[in-house]
Amino acid sequence: MVSSLQATPAFVRLAAHPLRWRLLTELAASDYRVRELVELVGQPQNLVSYHLRLLRGGGLVTARRSTFDARDSYYHLDLERCAHALAATGAYLHPALRLDPAPPPPPSTPAPARRPAVLFTCTGNSARSPIAEALLRHHAGGHVEVTSAGSHPRQELHPHAVRILRERHGIDLSNQRPRHLDTLAGRRFNYVISLCDKVREVCLDFGGHPRRLHWSIPDPATSGRTEAVGYPAFARTVEEIDTRIRYLLPVLTPQEVSS
Template sequence: MRPSDPAAPAFVQLASHPLRWKLLAELAASDYRVRELVERVGQPQNLVSYHLRLLRDGGLVTARRSSFDARDSYYHLDLQQSADALARTGSALHPALGFAPALPSPSSSASPARRPAVLFACTGNSARSPIAEALLRHRTDGHVEVASAGSHPKPRIHPDAVQVLREQHGIDISGQRPRHLDALLGRRFDYVISLCDKVREVCPDFGDQPRLVHWSIPDPAAATSPGPVGHPAFVRTAAEIDTRIRYLLPLLTPTPQEVQP
């Protein structure tokens, strides 16, 4: 008697649908609202919402209420979960395929003619964007030009952001001060990454057609339960930003074909 055929791994079942693959591809680049995904994939909202729900049930996609408009939600592709699911899918086909690829860092041996430039933006430039700036600069060791700014900068960097970066990552930003987005107008950026739903709506045009990316991350300063090692919300925020940055690094590293001789 022939044994029953094994079912395809969950990732294959989810990602093999053409519309769900399109949604995954869009969310791999940026967080989006449903109406934006409807426009980008060219399908009705009820159909997009149905397939987003399946992707959420499968653990690949998460949703957060917008801090700009609580009636809206931003959808986010969990790249770490996707990497783990791909590794499990490979293992199901053959044990030798069950590994997650290493994420490269920009290096001097594979640098373009000029360093890529990244701007992180949030409202107060006191927590999320300076954390992102510090972590990307730390991970790229000076091979990427990094800046951060806010639409309504606070008087100082939040002390919990300073503490978490120092204790969790060995980075000291105690001497840094928030600055306004307008102070960076005229500078060239390859990526402008908003980390706040509010600033996404008011971020100025930096010209030169930078790639606009949105990471919908809640303000850790809005949480209310302090802890013994910095604010727990700041620890979670720094960890999420660091994960997103690790998956940004390959996009900042030129492929061999892009490297000029």
């Protein structure tokens, strides 16, 4: 006979522990370093690190070395994998509860009068942050006011970013140019989302106390500009950002998505 422990789905065994659940809920909002998670959950670092290892072993959490300080790592919750794990968990309980995991749908109702304002930041504003800006605007259907900027903007958007967004999402960025964070001084945002480990440390203070989130995503431009090397790196980056954007939407517009 299979024991009750063996019959328990892996997701339930991992998520049921109170500290691991707390870590999952914190990482659902933003990528964090260990010391930041220690402060957020109020537990010793060795205990937090132990439970992070279990979550990584279960495939729910991943870690990436910081591109700003390689001594640090950022932890990230794989929401797509969580969606599949939750769907599988329902089937363990009863076959009728088997669900096909799907990303949250975009809003379908008219845009509200006061839209949430989102700023994406990275260093050069030539790849990651304009990709995120374009994808959020594309998926939000007018429900979100969105822009992007960089701490050290380049002269133009990376051609791979422009090409992939046009070919795979029908988005034209050919006339967009990188902008400096300083040009947004005085503007108010509800969310400021950094996609670059370096810019996270130097981002301006904006009025209105925006919620700051971090997505630790390596710069695909460092892989090179050649077709064989650079293009696949950009394709992976666009795919990751698109997944994050689709799971961000119901956070930004909960009333519209749930109605």
